[in-house]
Amino acid sequence: MPTWELALGADGAALSLAPRGADLPPIVQALFLAALLLVPVGLIVWLTRAERRLIRAGPALGLLALRLAVVAALWAAVALRPTLIRTQADETPGRVRVAVDLSASMDVRDPQRSPDERSRLARMLNVATAAVDELTRRQVAERLLAPEGADLLRRLGEHHEIELIGFDGSAHALDVEHWRDGLVRGAGADATDLASALTPAGAAEKRPLLGVVLLTDGRHSAGPSPVTAATALGRRGVPVFPVTLGSRRAPPDLAVQNVRVPPASFQGLLAPVAVKVRAAGLAAGPLTIEMRINGRPARPEHRRTLRHDGGERTYPVTFWCRADTPGPRLLEVTARAEGQQEITPANNRAAAVLRVGAEKLRVLVADGEARWEYQFLVNALKRRPLVRLERVLFEQPRLGLLSDEQLDKQKHPRRRLPPLRPGTADPEPLSAFDCVIVGDVSPEQLPFDERRRLEQYVARRGGTLVLVAGKRHMPREYTKLGSEDPLLRLLPITAPRLVDPKDGFTLKRTVEGERTPFLQLEPEQPGAAWPKLPPHFWGIAGRRKPGATVLAVPQFAGASSAEEDPEVGVLVRHAYGAGRVVFVGLESTWRWRYRAGDAYHDPFWTQLVLWAAADGLLPAGDEHVRYGARAPEYVEGQEVEVAVRLGEELPPAGPNPGHARLWRGETVVAVVPLTPTPDRPRWLTGRVRGLPVGAYRITLDLPRYRDRLPAGATGQGSAVRVVPAGRGELFDLASDEALLQTLAERSGGTLYAADEAVSVLDRLAARAPRRTERIEARPWRDAPAVWWALGLLLGLLTIEWVWRKRLGLP
C-alpha cells in the first residue's frame, strides 16, 4: 500500500499515513495490518463478554469503547505511522535597482499637463495641484522617492535591498542614506544612456535582482540600444518598471533634432545634410532653418522658411553641401520660431562635421561571370564620379579580336585579380582599393594564394571585403575546403544554408541593421523603404560567428517574429584583423529595382562603398602612417578615440608603441597611451575622456618607428573638436512612452505613469522570492508530539483502570 496524504485545510496542513509493511506484497500487508488490529479487538471483545457476567451492560459497553479507543490509537500509531505535515513560507529579501534619470531633460517643467494628469500627480506627490507645474521632472522623481511624497524608497526598503543609481550619459551608484545629495547634474548630463541603467552592476550580486524601477522621461540620446539591455534582463527574469516622468505632450519648443551627414564625402561631390526639426506646442507661424558652414553666414540656398501649422510636427529639411577642397566642414544648423516663447532655447542649434576626402574611392568588383547582380552593381558604381572602378570577370565570351592592351584602353574587365608586383615599393596592388567586392567566384578561379591575398588585404591593410552570394559557388563551394581556408575565415557566418521558399522572402533589418548607414535607403524616411522592397526567391543565410553582427534576417510570408532566428542572417558583417567583411547572402538586389528604378538598389551599393571607405579615412599622416580621431567631433563628456594605422612596410607594433598628444593651442592637454588592437597589429588605439569643449590637435610620438617615418608624418597634427553636449538630450522634450513601453514589454515589466508609481510596490512584493519549508511531526516518534500522544494513551488507560476498580472488577 502506498503512502496516503490527506489535506487538512487550506493552509497546506496535511496528514500523511505510511502503513507498515510497504515492502510486502499488498495482500500480505493488508492481512498483517488487519491481524494487528483484529487480534487485540478480539481479545477486548472476549474480555467484555466475560465482564458482562459481572456488571451491567452500560458500564461494560463504556469500558469496551474506552479499550477500543486505546487499541485504535495504538494501532494507528504503530501500523499506519501517521505524520502531521504543515508548510511554512518565508520571504527572502531580494534586490531592487532604483535608477533615477539625472540628464538635462529632467530639468524641464511640464506645464502642458492636462488638469486630470496634474491633480492625480499632486495627490501622489502630496503637493498642492498648482505647485505641480512648478516642479521639474527631477523634482518629481525626488518627491516620488522622498518621505514627504510617495515615500517609495523607504517602502521598497522594507522588503528589499535597494540599489540606488543615478544615470545620464553613464550610470553611477548613489548612497541610499544620503541619496538627495546625489540627485544633481553631472558632467555627462547632456546625454541619456538608458542602457547604462539596465546593465548589470560589475560587483558581485549577493541577492537576486527582482526588478529595475526606472524613473525617467525615456529620452534615450546616447549609447547602445536600451531595448537590447531590457531584452537581456527579461531573459534573466528581471522585469523593468519604467515610471514615466514628464508628459506625453511636449512643452512649447522648437528643436533641431538631428543633423545627419554621410560618413564621408569627397572633393567635388554634393553631400546631403539631412536635418530634422521638431516643433511642438507652438502657435502656427513661420519657422526659419539655416545652415552655416565653418562659421560663415548662411548662404541663400542654406536658408529655409517652413510654415508651421501649430501641431506637433517633425520637419525634414535637406541642405546640400558642396566641398571643393578636402578637410572637415563644421555645419551648424539653427532653427527659430519668430516671436514665440519656448521652454528652452538650448536645443535650437545642432552641428555636425562633414569630413571631406581628397581622393576618389577605389573599388574592385570581381565576379565569376557577368550575372545580373554584377551588371547592375557595376553600372551603379560606374555612374558615380567619386568611384574609380576596376572589374574582374573570370569568365568572358572573348573572341580574340582585341589585345590585352586594347582591352585595358577600353577599360574592359580583367580575367584575374591584379597580380602581385614583387620587388616594387608597393607589391600588393589590392592595398590600393578601399573596397573589394567578390561575387560568385569558384575556388578554382580564386585559388588558395589569391584567397590568402584577400585575407591579408582585409586583416593587414584594413580593407573592406564584400562577399556576395551566388548560386554556383559562393560561399557553399568553399565550405568543402575545410574551416582553415582563408575565405571561410573571412566569412562572418558559419553553416551557410540555402533559403529558397516558394513564396519568396523579404529582408528584415535587425536593431543593428537599422543603425547601419548603408541600410538607410531613404535617409529622410528611415526604414520606410524596406517594407516596399520586393521578395527574393533565392538566398544564403548563415549563423553569425562570435563577434559578427547580423544586419538583416530573412522574413518569410506568414511567419511571426518569434520564428525568426536573430543569429541567422542574410546580411552579416564582422571585423577581421584591421578590416571588415560584409556578407550579402543575396544575388538579387537587382530585384529592388522593381518599378523603383535605381531608387533603392543604387543607394544600397553606393552607401556600402562609402561606408567601406569612411572607416579607413584617418585624416592625417602620409602613406606610411595614417592617424587621427575616429570621429571629427565628439560631445563633451564622450570618450575620444585616437586611431593610428601603420603601413604594411612597418613592423607590427609591440606592447608599448608610443602615445598620442592632444594639443590645445600650444599646450599639451592630454597624453594618450596607444595600444595595439587585438588581431590588428598595425592598428593602434587610445582613448581619453573628460576633454573640455574646444578644438584640439593630435600629434604622435612613436619611438619605435621614429627612424622609419619621414619628418612630419606624425607631427603635422590632426584636428578634433569637442562640442557642447545637450544636442541630443533636448531634441524632443515629450516623454518617450513608446520606448519605455517597449522596455517594459521586452523585460516582462509594466510601464507606470508618475501618478501610479506606488503600484510598483505590489508588483515587486509579488516577485520577492519565497522559501517554503515542509515541517513534519510524527506523533509516535517525534517530540513533542510523541509526549502528547503518550499522555493521551496513559490518560485513557488510567480512566479505564479507575472505572474498572470502581465497578469492582479485578
Add this chain to the structure above:
Amino acid sequence: MRACRCRPPARSVGVWRVSCAWRVIVALLLLALGARSARAQGTDDELKRRVDRGLAFLAAMQEKDGAWVAAGRPHPAVTALSVLAFLSAGHVPGEGPYREHVEKGVRRVLTWQRSDGLIAADEGHALYHHGVCTLMLAQVAGMTDAELARTVRPALAKAVAVLLKAQRPGPGAFAGGWRYRVDSPDADLSVSGWQLLALRAANDLGADVPVERIDAALDFVRRCHDHRSGGYCYVPGGPVTHACTGTAILALELRGGAAARGLEVARAGTYLLNHPLQDGAKHYYYAAYYGAHAMHRLGGNYWNVYRTGLQHRLFARQRRGGGWLGDDGFGSGYATAMALLALTVEYGFLPIHQRAGAADEPRR
C-alpha cells in the same frame, strides 16, 4: 427599401418618387466613383496581375522541347523573345515557378545554332532570329547554372563573331548596319537594332567587341534620321516609323554620353508622343516594344505620358486566357511575348535596358 415603406400622403407621391429616384442616382454615382477610384489605385496591381496572366499563357504555349511556335513551326526568334519576356518579369533560371520554362527555352535556342555560329531556322530572315537569340543568350548567360553556362558562353562567342561578320562594311549609306542575311548588301534599322542590342549585351558580359564596330552601327542609326519629322526611317531616306524611331532612341541611349541626351533623341521622343501607336498599325507589338523601351529610357514626362496610352491599349487587347492575339502572322506566342516585354519595361530587370549614364527613375 425600408424608406419606401413609409409612403407619404398621396398628394406628395410625385415629390416622393423624384426623391427616391434622386437617391438611387446619387448612390449609383457614388458606386461608380468608388469603382473608378479603386481602379485607379489598383492600376499598379493590375499591371502585375495582367503580366502574371500573360506569363501563364506563354508558359502554356511552350512546346515539350522548349520551343515556342510561330507561323506553324518552332521559331528561334519567338522562342528567344518568350524567354526574354520571362526574364524581363524577373523569372530567371533557378528561381520561381518558370525556371524550367526558361531553361528549356535556352537549351532549345542553342540547338538552332549552326556550326558556323548562326542561330536561325531559315535563311530568309536569318539575322532577325540571330540578333534576338544572341541578345537573349547574352542576357541569360550569367544566370544559368554552371553546366548550362559552359554551353552558353562559347555559343555566344560564336554568335557574336557572326554578328561582326554580318555587319556591312563602309563606306556607303548602309555601312555599319545589318540586313536579313549575313551576306546581304544593304541594311535596315529594324534588323540593325537587334544586332546592336546583342552586341552591347555581349560587350557587358566581357566579349571583346571593338568600340569602332559599335560606333559604326550608331553612325548607321544616325543616317536613318529624318530631320524634318524628328523620327527615324526604316532605311536611310525611307519612311519614318514608330518602331524604327523607338529602335533609334534605344540604340543611341546604349552608348550613353552626349548622343543619348542630344537634341536628336529628344526630337525622336517628341515624335513618338505626337504619333502614338494606332490600333491596326502594322507590326503593332513590335512597335509597342520598341516605343515602350525608348520612352522608358527617356523617362520623365516622355514615359509618364506614353505609359498611360500603352497600358490602356495593351490591357484592352489582352484576351481572357491571358495572351495577346498576333496580327503579324506570327501568332499569339509572339504577340504575347512582345506585349509582356513592353509592359514589364518598368520592372527594370533586364540589364540591357538600364541606363548607361544616369540612374533609372522610379515608377511608384
